[in-house]
Amino acid sequence: ADPETADPEKLSTAVDELMRYDTPLQMFERWVLDDILIGDVPIPRGSEIALLFGSANRDPARFENPDVLDLSRTDNPHLTFGAGIHYCLGAPLARLELAASFGALLDPALPPLRLAEEPRWGDGYVIRGLRELLVEF
Numbered sequence: 039a040d041p042e043t044a045d046p047e048k049l050s051t052a053v054d055e056l057m058r059y060d061t062p063l064q065m066f067e068r069w070v071l072d073d074i075l076i077g078d079v080p081i082p083r084g085s086e087i088a089l090l091f092g093s094a095n096r097d098p099a100r101f102e103n104p105d106v107l108d109l110s111r112t113d114n115p116h117l118t119f120g121a122g123i124h125y126c127l128g129a130p131l132a133r134l135e136l137a138a139s140f141g142a143l144l145d146p147a148l149p150p151l152r153l154a155e156e157p158r159w160g161d162g163y164v165i166r167g168l169r170e171l172l173v174e175f
């Protein structure tokens with residue numbers, strides 16, 4: 039653990055990068071109310087479309103070196119919590135909980151943790167997350 043990372047501002051920057059890099063909610067759907075054009079793709083009224091947040095969060099047109107996990111990335115307008123009127127109501131709470139959890143794990147009074155075995159991921163396609171992460175110290 040790098041004690042530097044436990045600095046609250048650095049910690050919140052790092053948490054946002056973790057959420058960009060490994061987006062927990064990969065896909066959400068929308069039903070299109072009017073004929074619209076996105077870029078040069080016409081989308082007719084009544085269509086059901088999938089928004090791929092994980093893909094948008096790795097867009098090379100918006101993120102420098104998108105496939106690199108950079109815990110000090112500050113230019114980070116990720117879509118992990120959506121956008122617009124349905125922007126996640128729980129975003130501040132989720133950020134607080136993640137910063138508190140990682141902050142506790144980085145406590146210099148704790149022995150350093152090591153990965154005990156390869157993490158196991160859930161099978162879900164829409165919600166991405168760990169099934170099990172075993173550590174040892």
Ligand code: HEM
Nearest residue numbers: 062063066118119120121123124125126127128129131132
């Ligand atoms: C890392 C954790 C979380 C992620 C990645 C996440 C992600 C999202 C996303 C992407 C949306 C927008 C869906 C859309 O576009 O329609 C959303 C909406 C929402 N989230 Fe979260 N969320 C998280 C945690 C939470 C928590 C902790 C709460 C409540 C305590 C919460 C409550 C809500 C609610 C109520 C909405 C609907 C807002 C609306 O439709 O106006 N979320 N969330």
